[in-house]
Amino acid sequence: MKKILNDPFSYVDEMLEGLCAAHPEFYAQPEPRVIARAGGVTQGKVGIVTGGGSGHLPIFTGYVGKGLLDATAIGDVFASPSVDQMAAAMRQANGGAGILRLYGNYGGDVMNFDMAGEMLEMEDIPSTTVVLADDIVSAPPEEAAKRRGVAGMVYAFKCAGAKAEEMADLAEVTRVAQKTADAxxxxxxxxxxxxxxxxxxxxxxxxxxxxxxxxxxxxxxxxxxxxxxxxxxxxxxxxxxxxxxxxxxxxxxxxxxxxxxxxxxxxxxxxxxxxxxxxxxxxxxxxxxxxxxxxxxxxxxxxxxxxxxxxxxxxxxxxxxxxxxxxxxx
Amino acid sequence: MKKILNDPFSYVDEMLEGLCAAHPEFYAQPEPRVIARAGGVTQGKVGIVTGGGSGHLPIFTGYVGKGLLDATAIGDVFASPSVDQMAAAMRQANGGAGILRLYGNYGGDVMNFDMAGEMLEMEDIPSTTVVLADDIVSAPPEEAAKRRGVAGMVYAFKCAGAKAEEMADLAEVTRVAQKTADAxxxxxxxxxxxxxxxxxxxxxxxxxxxxxxxxxxxxxxxxxxxxxxxxxxxxxxxxxxxxxxxxxxxxxxxxxxxxxxxxxxxxxxxxxxxxxxxxxxxxxxxxxxxxxxxxxxxxxxxxxxxxxxxxxxxxxxxxxxxxxxxxxxx
Known part of the structure; x- marks a missing residue:
């Protein structure tokens, strides 16, 4: 394996440490596997959260920033974050206007993010979901809901992020995210x-x-x-x-x-x-x-x-x- | 060879065509192997020109832009641009305040840029040279002038570019470039x-x-x-x-x-x-x-x-x- 690393089992944590050290103006690490905006949450703004496996930079973590995402949950390389990590990311993104969960259509991510959403609901933090399924090869058109999410996420992060920055409500931000995903x-x-x-x-x-x-x-x-x-x-x-x-x-x-x-x-x-x-x-x-x-x-x-x-x-x-x-x- | 290309001999030209098509707000291509700022030359500003072989993006071409370079001459992959290409890039960067040639210390580049400078002198366009030689492994300290230029160029482009944007004169921009190269x-x-x-x-x-x-x-x-x-x-x-x-x-x-x-x-x-x-x-x-x-x-x-x-x-x-x-x- 030709990689510049120390221990494969510390790869993600050392990467995150370096990421936040290199870009302190953008990224904060409130919990070991959660990255949030350095400036903190914007009160009254819909929070947009993503999450997924590591090894895809800039996706997912790299897109935390103004006009983009509020927080992200970080799994091991190509592995889903846990329910707790996703719930923690959602709490970090909570500005009191609800949260959009916006991520790629992979089984583990969907299952865990759904459970995290239920956890947050019990804390009276409402959330919606838009899942990216843009990879046309991964399922035929009649089964488009089974398709995997890939780089289309970048557009969804950008358009939904911009809408949230306008202080639109959760329904509006969710509508824009779904419209972008569909496009x-x-x-x-x-x-x-x-x-x-x-x-x-x-x-x-x-x-x-x-x-x-x-x-x-x-x-x-x-x-x-x-x-x-x-x-x-x-x-x-x-x-x-x-x-x-x-x-x-x-x-x-x-x-x-x-x-x-x-x-x-x-x-x-x-x-x-x-x-x-x-x-x-x-x-x-x-x-x-x-x-x-x-x-x-x-x-x-x-x-x-x-x-x-x-x-x-x-x-x-x-x-x-x-x-x-x-x-x-x- | 596992590359996404058509003909190896059209690699550079097709790459430049795509580069300018993708980023028209930054790059213009006044001649086949010259990239200049899309907005044209700034009258009265010192022009900063670089050049070198292709295959190093963002170096060299990518750093043409406000607060950075004015024009670049583009060689084949890992090969020096010609004297004529360098002279053409210098003419594109000429805003009437002189030109700084700022590039890496490689034999072919030095020889050709020196000759291009002499050509421009005959056209009454004065120029100076600062050569990056930051790779400490390529020669011992007592022969530091023989060292190759590598990523230190990024700093020299940035600092000299910012100084030129302040409308400093050629001597001042050259001083800053040399100071950065030395640092x-x-x-x-x-x-x-x-x-x-x-x-x-x-x-x-x-x-x-x-x-x-x-x-x-x-x-x-x-x-x-x-x-x-x-x-x-x-x-x-x-x-x-x-x-x-x-x-x-x-x-x-x-x-x-x-x-x-x-x-x-x-x-x-x-x-x-x-x-x-x-x-x-x-x-x-x-x-x-x-x-x-x-x-x-x-x-x-x-x-x-x-x-x-x-x-x-x-x-x-x-x-x-x-x-x-x-x-x-x-």
């Missing part, structure tokens, strides 16, 4: 695996000349595995699959996120973005807010994901509203 | 190689359980190669070597940059930062402006570098002055 579609492809520190070996094996289309961010199986194709062919297939799942008409506006799974450098993302933009513009679609970089990763995994968020005037304005965390400033 | 020290370590697209195979071979201390960002040989050590031991040795080269006393202030060479994820950088901070604070040193992330990379190389910039009131204020590019907002 997002993602597809990924991977070239190499990552290694979970506590496992010590790659999650999956793949040939030196192979790629896998549609692979999930934890190494979940994709659609096909074959010889590595050229960037334009890869991008074309990803765009075609996204369009088949959510047809877009001429004149529509989207934000497109070309995201690295970690090791894939920005140089390659730009080669993909160039092609994706040309393809979409040929179809009369405008990319209003392009995002290219590392927004949702799997440590040192090689590969990329494409996500789009279909925009209307409301979502575009929320996407362009000010926000600030250590990884993203708008 | 920086770096050391790197690598776990795996990257692959230059046109070469098609890794620059160097290294065992599955090995690391190399002191390796340069293009794979230049380091001090030792041995079994991978724990993060704290690696960090301790890097800090010790930096302190041996530039002793710091109790009460001093520095900015510390923990930089990924590309594939190493932020999680591991934070584990290193945590240790480096503890070591430096034990010695009475304050880290005033911590930077942790990908600031100077080698595509998908695995490894990290530590850089510090010794601060006085002037440099600290310049480091904290506003700046904005696609990779860094202050």
């Amino acid at each position: 997002c579609r993602s597809i990924g492809m991977a070239l190499t695996s990552c290694t979970v520190p506590q496992a010590g070996k790659p999650t999956f094996e793949i040939g030196d000349d192979e790629m896998e289309m549609g692979m999930g961010i934890h190494g979940e199986p994709g659609i096909w595995r074959d010889k590595l194709k050229p960037a334009d062919a890869i991008t074309d297939e990803m765009i075609d699959r996204l369009l088949a799942d959510m047809p877009l008409g001429s004149g529509e506006r989207i934000s497109l996120l070309v995201n690295s799974l970690g090791a894939t450098p920005p140089e390659e993302l730009y080669i993909m973005y160039r092609r994706a933009k040309a393809r979409l513009e040929d179809a009369g679609i405008t990319i209003a807010v392009p995002l290219v970089g590392r927004y949702a990763t799997s440590m040192e995994m090689t590969g990329a994901t494409l996500t789009w968020c279909r925009l209307d005037a409301e979502l575009e304005a929320l996407l362009k509203a000010p926000a600030a965390c250590a990884y993203w400033t708008v | 920086c020290r770096s050391i790197g370590m690598a776990l795996t190689s990257c692959t230059v697209p046109q070469a098609g195979k890794p620059t160097f071979e290294i065992g599955d359980d090995e690391m190399e201390m002191g390796m340069g960002i293009h794979g230049e040989p380091g001090i030792w190669r041995d079994k991978l050590k724990p993060a704290d031991a690696i960090t301790d040795e890097m800090i010790d070597r930096l302190l041996a080269d530039m002793p710091l006393g109790s009460g001093e202030r520095i900015s510390l940059l923990v930089n990924s060479l590309g594939a190493t994820p932020p999680e591991e950088l934070y584990i290193m930062y945590r240790r480096a901070k503890a070591r430096l604070e034990d010695a009475g040193i304050t880290i005033a402006v911590p930077l942790v992330g990908r600031y100077a990379t080698s595509m998908e190389m695995t490894g990290a570098t530590l850089t510090w910039c010794r601060l006085d009131a002037e440099l600290e204020a310049l480091l904290k002055a506003p700046a904005a590019c696609a990779y860094w907002t202050v």
